[in-house]
Amino acid sequence: MAWDYPGAAACLIENELAGNEKSNTARYKGERNVKIVADDVIKLIHSIDDVSTLPKEIRAGKTLAEQGVDSLDAMSVYLHIEEKYGIKIPDEAVDKLDSVDNIVAYLNDIL
Amino acid sequence: MIGLQAIGVHIPDTRISNYDRKEQFSLEDSFIEEKLGITHVAEKNCGDQTSDLAVKAFEDLSMRHGLDKSKIECLVVVTQNPDYNLPHTSAIVHAKLDLPENCACFDISLGCSGYVYGLSLIESFMRGNNMACGVLITADPYSSIIDRADKNTTLLFGDAATASLISTNSKFTTGKYTFGTSGKGYSELICREKTLYMNGRSIYDFVARKVPDSIKHLLAINQLKIESVDKFIFHQGSRYMHKTILSRLKIDGAKAPFDATKYGNTVSSSIPILLQKHLDDNSINTVVICGFGVGLSWGGGVLNRK
Numbered sequence: 001m002a003w004d005y006p007g008a009a010a011c012l013i014e015n016e017l018a019g020n021e022k023s024n025t026a027r028y029k030g031e032r033n034v035k036i037v038a039d040d041v042i043k044l045i046h047s048i049d050d051v052s053t054l055p056k057e058i059r060a061g062k063t064l065a066e067q068g069v070d071s072l073d074a075m076s077v078y079l080h081i082e083e084k085y086g087i088k089i090p091d092e093a094v095d096k097l098d099s100v101d102n103i104v105a106y107l108n109d110i111l
Numbered sequence: 112m113i114g115l116q117a118i119g120v121h122i123p124d125t126r127i128s129n130y131d132r133k134e135q136f137s138l139e140d141s142f143i144e145e146k147l148g149i150t151h152v153a154e155k156n157c158g159d160q161t162s163d164l165a166v167k168a169f170e171d172l173s174m175r176h177g178l179d180k181s182k183i184e185c186l187v188v189v190t191q192n193p194d195y196n197l198p199h200t201s202a203i204v205h206a207k208l209d210l211p212e213n214c215a216c217f218d219i220s221l222g223c224s225g226y227v228y229g230l231s232l233i234e235s236f237m238r239g240n241n242m243a244c245g246v247l248i249t250a251d252p253y254s255s256i257i258d259r260a261d262k263n264t265t266l267l268f269g270d271a272a273t274a275s276l277i278s279t280n281s282k283f284t285t286g287k288y289t290f291g292t293s294g295k296g297y298s299e300l301i302c303r304e305k306t307l308y309m310n311g312r313s314i315y316d317f318v319a320r321k322v323p324d325s326i327k328h329l330l331a332i333n334q335l336k337i338e339s340v341d342k343f344i345f346h347q348g349s350r351y352m353h354k355t356i357l358s359r360l361k362i363d364g365a366k367a368p369f370d371a372t373k374y375g376n377t378v379s380s381s382i383p384i385l386l387q388k389h390l391d392d393n394s395i396n397t398v399v400i401c402g403f404g405v406g407l408s409w410g411g412g413v414l415n416r417k
Contacts, residue, residue: 049358053145070142070146071311072146072315072351075311075312075315075316076315076355078312079315079316079319079320082316091310091312091313094312
């Protein structure tokens, strides 16, 4: 496992402690052979209907900011990822999660 | 029965425009209007202290309702920006208003959840001590602790104060409350060395995860459904946060107004400022209030028209 992201190890420890999120984390850890792909994250982003004005088409390799995702919508994206995968993304990791590709790499690292 | 009779409001006239700070913070109009939902923040006169704002809110209450000051038996001030570390600001307000000596005074140190806690506390205090008339003040001018170069806070917070008359001649009585604290997040919204710091992402996560569940719990313990509530008055943090709560609870925006556009997030004053606008609307019988923020703390309550 490559720890490319600062705080990734701490993230796993936090996951163990997170009550409601534990079952999701365990489930995804149990399916570690199933790798998360860009389409999973793009579908998740498209499913967000809270308040976000997210672009209709998301390119995996381009940064979210380049595609018009502002700082508040990015917070919403990270929250939905946390809720879906039962994880807590530490602040130190967030700056590097600026594109779908980077989010996918991060998730496959920590799950 | 003890409950809420009237509310006085003071919002300073001075405004700082977020449009004037677009270049400084690289903002689009759409971000200011649709995401922050706050185009201007109110700012107190630089010489005014918390007690001065409290007095102005009290004067508004007095002007609207012709209060007899000699009948006020308790005065509670919700603030985390007191005039001094000691004495309590309520004692200073007591002096400035020349209230009677048999009037009990104390402060409550809470932020955006403070009005809900304060309402529950003053009601219980008055009931327990057979009091008929009390005033609950909220006054937390953040302008004195904001770094005007900090995008996370300076675009959001505005100054204001409110004074709620709590009496046996009430318009609304309250139902069951719900309260909670995530103390582990205390450092995410904190004042260090007289400067406010906020981790916007942590606060957003906290609100999105905790507030909808606490509202569901509040409705359940009061045997209410969303449909049976006439107004939801939530703390006015930002439009984005407000919409997140509404979306997660599937509450129609018409039932849950966002009102802070022209004055900003006024901390513990946000709920009473908005509540005051609906007090005399007799078509509104059941109101849910919920405050959340510093602590991290939250509190919810139900108001029923008598």
